[in-house]
Amino acid sequence: MMKTFFRAVAVGAAITLAGCQSVSTTSSGTIGVQRQQQMVTMLSEREVNQMAAEAYRKALAKGKKDGTLNQNHKQLKQLRAIADRLVKQVGVFRMDALHWDWEVNLLTSQQLNAYCMPGGKIMFYTGILDELKLTDDEIAAIMGHEMAHALREHGREAMSHAYVQQLGFSAAAALLGAGRSVMQMADVVVNYGMTLPNSRTNEVEADLIGLELMARAGYDPHAAVTLWEKMSGAGGGSPPEFMSTHPAHNTRISGLRVNIPKVQHLGEED
Template identity: 35%
Template sequence: MTILKLVSAMVLVSFLASCAESPTGRRQMLLFSDGEMSQMGGTAFDEMKQKMTINKDGPTNRYVSCIADAITGSLSSEWRGSWEVVVFEEDSANAFALPGKKIGVHTGIFQVAKNTDQLATVIGHEVGHVLAHHSAERMSVQSVASTGTQLIGVLLGEGAGKETVMGLLGLGTQYGVVLPYGRAQESEADLVGLDLMAKSGFNPEASVTLWQNMSTLSGDQPPEFMSTHPSHSSRISDLQKQLATARPIYEKAKANGIRPSCQL
């Protein structure tokens, strides 16, 4: 057997052994373990804390942590508890969550997430990316495409390619390598996050308003077929459809006394 055939066979075996299913039933290839992804996420988060200015305002941090704790507290046992939450002084309307139970929120997000339920939409969406293993999925695809590049070694050590790894984790804007999640992953995180916020006692109706605010802030978008992200209108439409599922979850949470009191 030639080396090429051997490598191809190994890749095929790895693919078959790593087939997984996302929360919405989409097939995924996952070549990295949760432990490996947590290590990468933790290392990336530590670097972000060194590179960026951390917000020290007490009320702001308590507000963000209250929402994040309510959402992560409703997760299954394997995901629940001990999430590190950091607010960064950054004007961009952004937030992120990383494997290893890390959540980062930019102060610029308050331009669009104007109340508790809207910020819960954002944090729920970002946590949804982690629950759906989207970073591991992108790492796996990149690993196969780059013929076995040692992505973990690149991130934990020094050398060319580190920016790409950070981009795959969803931190590309800070490193000049913009690798946004794909359209399917973004839509999936929207739906997972919507049900998650509703389960945590936040009003899912706010998700529509949030994306209306985002649309107003960002202005005209390119046609959806030219973008890796769903258009704001498609996003809003999909969320409105999912509200039929999310509303009963929210009402059940309220009936069970789950009503987070998070105020800024």
């Protein structure tokens, strides 16, 4: 009973200290993503974007040092051309994203991986392009999905959850006399939040927003289905690390197929 009391007090103190607020980071678009998100007010979008940009700079510096950065100029040009078309459509979900410092780079690696950091820093690995033999439409599906995570600020949302949780642990430790301060845990929380895998809910949202982005940019939304079919067969049936926390293939593909009719006309309108 006493432990339960301390835990409740700690969590309450953490929420009060963190100053959580319910926000909607994007407009719903045609596809209709409307979930309210819980963000820690002391962890601003600007701060998260700055941290992401610094991590991205380190990845670029390492790639340059290792001789793996932007070695395939044809693929890099292809990626940047696709990104240019997708970025022109982000205002449907949030107008400020039109002015983000979007950037696309390519690392030579066998990994089947791609990501978009908070603030619009995109990285692709040659492995995902080469092994899956992706078309422009399928690349747009991946890139749109990753851009959607940035637009929805899923990284800041994960960091907010981690921050509140860690504050709860710290408050509980202080109440029990362990002497661990909240500020001492800050770096741990930030690192944990930045590397958290996305939740299933976030993955579904990224699928839907990404589907609409690619359709508005004039890419065939059916390619999102062929992409994930290819991904499901990658690695001899064992899903690549890129998909380790993603929804089951059949669930994802079914969800995409249901929503394609909602967006397939959007490119024609533009």
